[in-house]
Amino acid sequence: GQQVMQIPQYQHVQEGEDFTTYCNSSTTLSNIQWYKQRPGGHPVFLIQLVKSGEVKKQKRLTFQFGEAKKNSSLHITATQTTDVGTYFCAGRETSGSRLTFGEGTQLTVNP
Amino acid sequence: DAGVIQSPRHEVTEMGQEVTLRCKPISGHNSLFWYRQTMMRGLELLIYFNNNVPIDDSGMPEDRFSAKMPNASFSTLKIQPSEPRDSAVYFCASSFGTKETQYFGPGTRLLVL
Numbered sequence: 001g002q003q004v005m006q007i008p009q010y011q012h013v014q015e016g017e018d019f020t021t022y023c024n025s026s027t028t029l030s031n032i033q034w035y036k037q038r039p040g041g042h043p044v045f046l047i048q049l050v051k052s053g054e055v056k057k058q059k060r061l062t063f064q065f066g067e068a069k070k071n072s073s074l075h076i077t078a079t080q081t082t083d084v085g086t087y088f089c090a091g092r093e094t095s096g097s098r099l100t101f102g103e104g105t106q107l108t109v110n111p
Numbered sequence: 112d113a114g115v116i117q118s119p120r121h122e123v124t125e126m127g128q129e130v131t132l133r134c135k136p137i138s139g140h141n142s143l144f145w146y147r148q149t150m151m152r153g154l155e156l157l158i159y160f161n162n163n164v165p166i167d168d169s170g171m172p173e174d175r176f177s178a179k180m181p182n183a184s185f186s187t188l189k190i191q192p193s194e195p196r197d198s199a200v201y202f203c204a205s206s207f208g209t210k211e212t213q214y215f216g217p218g219t220r221l222l223v224l
Contacts, residue, residue: 033212042202042215043154088154097209098167101154 002027004091006102014110019076021105023089030094032065032072037104038085046074079109113137115216117203123222129191132219135184136205144213145178145188146202154202160186161209193223 003026013019023032031050035043047056049065049072056063062075072091076083086104093100116135124130136143144159158168160180168178175194180186190197200220204213 031210042218043204045212045214048212092210097161098156098159099213100156103153 002091002093002098002100004089004100004102006089006105008105009103010106010108012108012110013079015081016078019079019083019107021074021087021089021107023072023074023091023102025070025091025100027070027093029069029091031092032069033090033092033099034063034072034074035088035090035101036085037088041085043088076107079107081109081111083107084109115203115205115214117201117216117219119219120217121220121222123224124193125224126194127192128223129189130193130197130221130223132188132201132203132221134186134188134203134216136186136203137214138184140205140207140214141183142206142209142211143180143186144204144206145186146204146215147199148202148218149199157188159209166209193221195223198222 005024007022033048034046036046037043047063052069053067054065060077064073086106088104089102090099118133142161145157146154147157148154157170158178159166163180176190178188200218202215202218204215206213
């Protein structure tokens with residue numbers, strides 16, 4: 001079945017440093033979604049990417065979908081303590097409706 | 112506007128007991144998803160419904176787990192009998208259509224002793 005892998009599993013940064021998490025799928029995706037889960041909270045939708053090579057920005061967050069639609073990345077510029085949490089990618093295969101979540105990257109920001 | 116509602120928020124039970132988790136999706140959403148989250152296995156899709164009909168239950172771990180959606184505003188996930196390895200956070204999510212953004216509930220934190 002489809003597998004979605006995410007790296008790194010953990011990332012510790014100093015406030016103000018940049019952060020990137022990478023997501024790779026074993027199969028071609030129709031779209032990819034990104035979610036953020038704060039400690040003790042629930043996943044909250046951030047964005048969906050659909051087109052090959054698509055790049056979207058939300059303030060300090062930049063999301064990218066690979067040309068082959070098998071990988072994606074989330075980059076945060078100048079992290080803040082409010083960015084703390086686990087970031088999940090979730091890919092949807094071209095043939096189905098099921099979302100497969102990556103393992104997540106847990107981000108810690110030291111003030 | 113109320114989001115996805117789950118109850119109970121916390122559940123502690125003993126091995127062998129029946130556990131029922133409840134979910135009320137966002138009004139107007141016609142797809143509902145049950146996920147389980149653990150440190151070891153991450154976020155796993157257990158089952159999802161579209162228009163109250165189960166579409167994919169391949170993630171349900173075994174026969175001890177069952178899920179129902181008797182109407183558009185209510186779903187249950189039942190574990191009978193429960194085992195310590197079922198301890199996890201169970202999330203319900205809903206969306207308008209199976210391919211749209213999913214909105215997660217606050218989760219039920221289950222501990223089976």
